[in-house]
Amino acid sequence: xxxxxxxxxxxxxxxxxxxxxxxxxxxxxxxxxxxxxxxxxxxxxxxxxxxxxxxxxxxxxxxxxxxxxxxxxxxxxxxxxxxxxxxxxxxxxxxxxxxxxxxxxxxxxxxxxxxxxxxxxxxxxxxxxxxxxxxxxxxxxxxxxxxxxxxxxxxxxxxxxxxxxxxxxxxxxxxxxxxxxxxxxxxxx
Numbered sequence: 001x002x003x004x005x006x007x008x009x010x011x012x013x014x015x016x017x018x019x020x021x022x023x024x025x026x027x028x029x030x031x032x033x034x035x036x037x038x039x040x041x042x043x044x045x046x047x048x049x050x051x052x053x054x055x056x057x058x059x060x061x062x063x064x065x066x067x068x069x070x071x072x073x074x075x076x077x078x079x080x081x082x083x084x085x086x087x088x089x090x091x092x093x094x095x096x097x098x099x100x101x102x103x104x105x106x107x108x109x110x111x112x113x114x115x116x117x118x119x120x121x122x123x124x125x126x127x128x129x130x131x132x133x134x135x136x137x138x139x140x141x142x143x144x145x146x147x148x149x150x151x152x153x154x155x156x157x158x159x160x161x162x163x164x165x166x167x168x169x170x171x172x173x174x175x176x177x178x179x180x181x182x183x184x185x186x187x188x189x
Contacts, residue, residue, distance in 0.1 A: 002188070003030045003031050003032065004031050004032070004082040004083055004187050005031070005032045005034070005080065005081050005082050005083075006026055006031050006032065006033045006034070006081060006082065006083045006084070006085060007033075007034055007036065007076060007078065007081040007083070007084050007085070007104070008022070008023060008033055008034065008035040008036065008084075008085040008086075008087070009036055009037070009073075009084070009085075009086055009095065009101055009104065009105075009124075010035055010036070010037055010046060010067070010069075010086075010087050010091055011037045011038065011046055011091030011092075011094065011095050012037070012046045012047050012090075012091060013046075013047055013048065013049045013089055013090040013091055014046060014048055014049070014067075014087045014088070014089040014090070014091035014092075015048065015049060015050070015051050015064075015087055015088045015089030015118075015119060015120075015172075015173060016048035016049060016050045016051075016064030016065055016067075016089075017050070017173035017176070018087035018088045018089060018118050018119055018121075018172075018173050019035075019046075019048055019067050019087040019089075020048070020065065020067060021173065021176050021180075022085050022087065022116070022118075022176070022179075022180060022183075023035055023067075023085075025176075025180055026085070026180075029184070031187075033070075033085070034070060034071035034076065034081070035067070035068075035069050035070055035071065036069060036071045036072065036073040036076055037069055037073055037091075038073045038074075038095065038098045038100060038101060039073070040069055040072070040073065041069070041072040041074075042069055042070055042071050042072045043068065043069065043070075044068075044069055045066040045067055045068050045069065046066070046067050046069065046091075047063065047064070047066060047067075048063075048064030048065050048066075048067050048089070049061050049062065049063060049064050049089055049090065050062045050063070050064045051089065051119075051172070051173070053158070053172075053174075058141065059139075059172075061090075073100070076104075078103075078104045078107040078108060079107065079111075081108075081113070082113060082114070082187070083108070083113055083114040083115065083116070083183075083186075083187055084104075084105065084108040084113065084114070084115045084116070085115075085116045085117075085183075086105075086115070086116070086117040086118070086121035086124055086125070087118060087119070087121060088117075088118045088119025088120035088121045088122075088138075088139060088172070088173075089119065089120060090120070091120075092120045092121050092122075092123040092124045093120065093123055095124055096123050096124045096126075096127035096128075097127075101124065102124075102127055102128045105124055105125065105128040105130065106128050106129075106130060109128070109130040112165075112166055113166060114166045114167075114168070114183065114186045114187055115166060115167050115168070116167075116168045116169070116179065116180075116183040116186075117136075117138075117167075117168075117169050118169065118170045118171075118172065118173065118175070118179060119138060119139045119142075119170070119171065119172045119173070120138065120139055120141075120142055121138070121169075122136055122137075122138030122139075122142045122145060122146050122151075122169065123138075123142060123145055125146075125149070125151075126142075126145040126146060126148065126149035126151070127149075129149060129150075130149075131146060131149040131150055131151030132149065132150035132151070133150060133151075133152070134151050134152065134164045134165070134167055135151070135152045135153075135154050135162055135164040135167075136151045136152070136153065136154060136162070136164070136167065136169045137153070137154040137155075137156050137160075137161065137162045137169040137170055137171050137175075138153070138169060138171060139171055139172055140155075140171065143155075154169070156170075156171065157171075157175075158171050158172055158174045158175065159174040159175050159177075159178065160175055160178050161175050161178040161179035161181075161182050162182075163182045163185075163186060166186055168182045168183040168186055
């Protein structure tokens with residue numbers, strides 16, 4: 001396995017598992033991961049949320065951990081990274097409004113670099129207009145956004161993932177084993 005330099009764009013109230021698990025897993029296998037948030041610097045934290053599936057019509061939300069950022073968004077250059085990770089949760093709904101986030105995401109697609117997005121991370125992909133003709137999974141509530149952006153929504157099990165070229169997506173954190181396995185395969189290709 002060759003080690004990669006990976007950018008993770010996250011923000012306040014990103015889903016806890018969708019932030020912590022890929023960050024720690026990718027570090028554990030030897031990759032460098034820079035977790036950034038617009039408007040925050042290395043050493044600052046984001047608040048995360050824990051989303052759970054408890055039999056209601058949608059997920060429940062509870063306060064998660066404070067996740068420490070290890071790089072400063074204003075200082076990063078997407079060209080310096082081999083891949084991108086976008087966690088879900090509520091952060092994507094406002095991160096997609098940041099022109100610099102959208103520009104960074106477009107870079108990874110224009111350069112055909114690996115991108116992994118989970119759950120509501122598809123909201124950022126839709127806003128960046130990079131889903132045209134691509135198969136993309138996301139939390140089911142994001143299906144209209146995927147389709148309105150020209151993507152093909154992958155209706156898969158909550159613990160499954162889908163790969164379309166260099167794009168690896170999944171509906172939610174129960175898919176971590178499949179999502180991360182597929183993303184690591186794309187990273188090694």
